[in-house]
Amino acid sequence: MDLAPYVDRLRRELESAVRLALLDALSDATAETTRDLTPDPVDVRPGPAEGEAGGTARINFRLPTHLKTRAEEAAAREGLSVNTWLVRATAAALEPGARDHPAGRGHHGPQKYTGWVR
Incomplete structure (x- = not known):
């Protein structure tokens, strides 16, 4: 029995699976790096309107x-x-x-x- 066709198919499928796993790992690493670079969300708040007192107070x-x-x-x-x-x-x-x-x-x-x- 010639096993070469089966080995070739297994090699192609394994290469595809490895590529997919590496792409997933890179995607997760990119997301983690982005999260680490910007740990705090950007918060844009409107300033006081004309005639209003400025600043905020915490209660x-x-x-x-x-x-x-x-x-x-x-x-x-x-x-x-x-x-x-x-x-x-x-x-x-x-x-x-x-x-x-x-x-x-x-x-x-x-x-x-x-x-x-x-």
């Missing part, structure tokens, strides 16, 4: 678990972080006429971006 905000869950769901629906959603909701509650635009939606006009990128 500890405690709310019942069921409200936290609802805030997370609402933020996810709008594609926002919970922090951004809460800032917009607070602004909407405090700004005149903002009740027409829940969570600050509908704000139009020039936006100024300030910040830093690492």
